[in-house]
Amino acid sequence: MxxxxxxxxxxxxxxxxxxxxxxxxxxxxxxxxxxxxxxxxxxxxxxxxxxxxxxxxxxxxxxxxxxxxxxxxxxxxxxxxxxxxxxxxKQTNWLKFIRNLSANETFGLQDPNSSGSKVMIEYSSPNTNKPLHLGHVRNNLLGYSLSKILQANGHEVIKVNLVNDRGIHICKSMLAWKKWGEGITPEKAGKKGDHLVGDFYVKFDLEYKKQIKALLEQGISQEEAEKKAPLIIEAQEMLQKWEAHDESVTSLWKMMNGWVYEGFSETYKKMGVDFDRIYYESETYLLGKALVQKGLEKGVLYQRPDSSVWIDLTKDGLDEKLLLRSDGTSVYMTQDLGTAAQRFEEYNMQELIYVVGNEQNYHFQVLSLVMDKLGFSWAKNLKHMSYGMVELPSGKMKSREGTVVDADDLVDEMVNTAREMSKELGKLDEYSPEQTEEIVRMIGLAALKYFILKVDPKKNMLFDPKESIDFNGNTGPFVQYSYARIQSIFRKAADQNIKMSDVQESTAVSVDKEKSLIRMLYKFPAVVADAGKNLSPAVIANYVYDLSKEFNQFYHDCPILKEENSEVRNLRLHLSEHTGKVIKKSMNLLGIDVPERM
RNA sequence: GGUUCCGUAGCUCAGUUGGAUAGAGCAACAGCCUUCUAAGCUGUGGGUCCCGCGUUCGAAUCGCGGCGGAAUCACCA
Missing domain, CATH: 3.30.1360.70 (Arginyl tRNA synthetase N-terminal domain)
Incomplete structure (x- = not known):
């Protein structure tokens, strides 16, 4: 049609x-x-x-x-x-549209893989030295939702995660555990592994600072003190041992990373995000050197007397960028060059989207440019899905000041609030503890996810805990509530043995709210396309809120089951049904579940 | 200083090929539950769309110049 x-x-x-x-x-x-x-x-x-x-x-x-x-x-x-x-x-056209919806279960969604385009999306990409925090939450929710949105636009999507599991920061946690851990494990501590490892990262920093302070008192400069502190030297030695595959370091590394992975997968599961493939930097960090060699041969890159390798991007309005250190080791960029090439070779996709914060805008500009200069045709298909920072009412999150909002705590708090609120409103009194828990989880998570996803990704956003746990107005629970109401109608309809039949083209659409609801439903496919084009879950979130609001007004103004004219009643049932379906699909695109009752 | 992004109601945000009288939510105030879930609905108040100039029949939207804020410009990742 x-x-x-x-x-x-x-x-x-x-x-x-x-x-x-x-x-x-x-x-x-x-x-x-x-x-x-x-x-x-x-x-x-x-x-x-x-x-x-x-x-x-x-x-x-x-x-x-x-x-x-x-x-x-x-x-x-x-x-x-x-x-x-x-x-x-013409009204008959609108009625025809509604009637066709009944035979179109996938309304608004393109057939899987129908676009012929394959897209890889990288998101999350955590470090294994500390637990996930609010910033990662935005990243994870955006990445997961975008993968759904791209699928709904007919693309084949490969979700990947690049875990940063090596480097000096990992060694810091390891060293601190070795020195002060006394053999503690997540089991003994009764703590998630990622949190335990994070504690040692903090511990390292604390002791490191003490050493620096002591050195400063001896009259050594700040800069030198930071380099000369015994702890940092030890950590660097540990990194060298790791790179040399030293057995004791490797086994410690494996053990502690194992703890972290277990903790992460619990958090991912709790948030409802997943991946098709996980890459580890310990396996990819050496990639890219061959590309640099090739670039040197082609004359795209140049070598300085100290044998470090650079690219000159001043003609492109950027600076000179280092690609290999003077000692021949890789930097972050080198690895990214290598992994990108490897991925295009392995998957032969059309696009690679990196969901990474806007503090790395420059990095991705360079990445794409370098790839282009190295002669890769797909360089322009490297996309940086750049999102803004999450700030707190008190300002930026600072781990040193303990203002970092932990992802696990955050989810738990939202769920707790949902539980209290439900109890207070007496909403779930008749359900079993298990049912209650499931619904309460859904609501708490919806509040959090929707709160974050409704904001235009590219903008910095303020995360006000007070506002995020609000369940009224433009919120996830409001949308869920609208859905639950609709399901309630159909339970009642079944009780009363009211059956639906095809919408008659002669049905009068006499109430404004019916008409505006139809128009709202009609927009859905265009909204999905828009969200896909602009890589913006916020487009979906704002739409589903408007749809829900429209439905609630309709629900308020129009009797449905109690409507006496059976044609009109039938139409209203169809409108309710399709609103429910579109709400569910929209929320699914955001990675949010909807409850049958709440 | 260079580059990029942002600036809309007290607060958080919509408003994307330039279109009609700039919209929601929160907060405040006033109403609506013997009728399908009141986590809802209705109403009131609240605006120099940062400022200026320009393009246009028409600018929150486009261009230029300011002001304010953020990010980035590492042999860190």
Whole structure:
């Protein structure tokens, strides 16, 4: 079924050809939704055509309007306000649209892999020296939701995670555990492994600072003290041993990383995110050196006297960038060059999207440029899905000041709040503890996820704990509540033995709220496409909120089961059903579950 | 200093090929449960869309110049 806009658009082009003997391209035709305060469904902006018609806007609009009513099969009537031609789609077309929905379970979603495009999306990418925090939460939720949105747009999606499991920061935790851990394990401590390891990272920093302070008191400069402190030297030695595959260091590393992985997978599971493939930096950090060699041979890169390798990007408005240290070891960029090449070779995808914070905008600009200069055709298909930082009312999160919001704690708190709130409202009194727990989990998580995803990803956002646990208004629980209400209607309908039948095209759509709900549902496919194009879960979140609000108004204004006219009742049941389905699909695209009751 | 991003109601945010009188939520106040879940609905108040200039029939949206904020510019990742 062609959508109404394209039908109207084609007819408009035709109208202008016939009325004014002029050819206009589709881009010139501005068709938008009619604002609610005016009558109509779609509005044609006629200003662009007055030059062609050589008549004033009102007259032009009337002429086009008349033509469309007579010649466009979906246009019923029109009105003109200023230069705006408001068009009403025939009611039978809307009813047909609703009727077709019943036979279209995948409404709004493209068939899996139908676009012929394969996309790899990298997200999460944690360090294994401390637990996940609020910043990672935004990353994980965005990455997971985007993968769903891209799938809904018909792309084949490969979700990958690149775990940073090696490096000096990992050695710091390891060293601290060795020195002060007294053989403690997550079991003995009764603590998640990632949190335990994080404690030792903090411990290292604490002791390191003490040593620096002591050195400063001996009159050594800050810079030198940071380099000379025995702890950091030990950590560096440990890193060298690790790179040399020293047995004792490796086994310690494996053990502690194992703890962290276990902790992470618990957190991932709790948040409901997953991956198709996990890469480890310990296995990829040496990649990229061969590419650098090739770049040197091609003359794209150059070597300095100290034998470090650089690329000059000053002509591209950037700086010179180091790709290999003077001792021949890799930097972060080198590895990223290598892994990108490896991935394109292995998966042959069209695009690689990195979900990484905007503090690395420069890095990804360089990455893509370097790849381009090295001659990889897909360099322009490396996309950085850059998102803004999460700030707290007190400002930025600082681990030193203990203001980091831990991911596990955060989820637990949201769930606890949901539990208290449900108890207070007496919502779940009749359910078993297990059922209650499941629903309460869903609500708490929805509050958190929706709160984060509703904000445009590229913007920095403020995470106010007080606001995040609000379950009223523009929130996840509000959307869930709307869904639960709908399910309740159908439970009642079953009790009363009310059956649904096909929507009759003769049904009167007499209430505004019915009409606006239909229009809202109609928009869904365009919203999914928009979210995919702009890589923005926020587009979905804002839509599903508007849809839910619209439904609640409809629910308030219109009796459904109690409606006596059976045709109207039937229509309202269909509208409720399809609203429920679209809410569920939308929330699914956000990685949020919806409860049958709450 | 260079580059990039941001600035909309008291607060948090929508508003994307330039379109009509700039919208929600929270907070405040006032209403609505003997009728399908009140985690809901309705109403009131609240705006120099950071400022200025320009392009245009028309600018929150585009361009230029300011002001304010953030990120980044490591032989860190």
């Amino acid at each position: 062609a959508d109404f806009e394209s039908i109207v658009l084609n007819s408009t082009i035709e109208a202008i050809k016939i009325l004014y003997n002029s050819d206009v391209s589709p881009e010139v035709v501005q068709l938008q939704e009619t604002r609610t305060e005016f009558e109509g469904d779609f509005t044609l902006v006629v200003f662009p055509f007055v030059k062609i018609s050589k008549k004033n806007p009102e007259l032009t609009a009337n002429e086009i309007g008349n033509y469309l009513v007579q010649n466009c099969e979906v246009v019923e009537k029109f009105n003109v306000i200023k230069g705006f031609l408001n068009l009403s789609v």
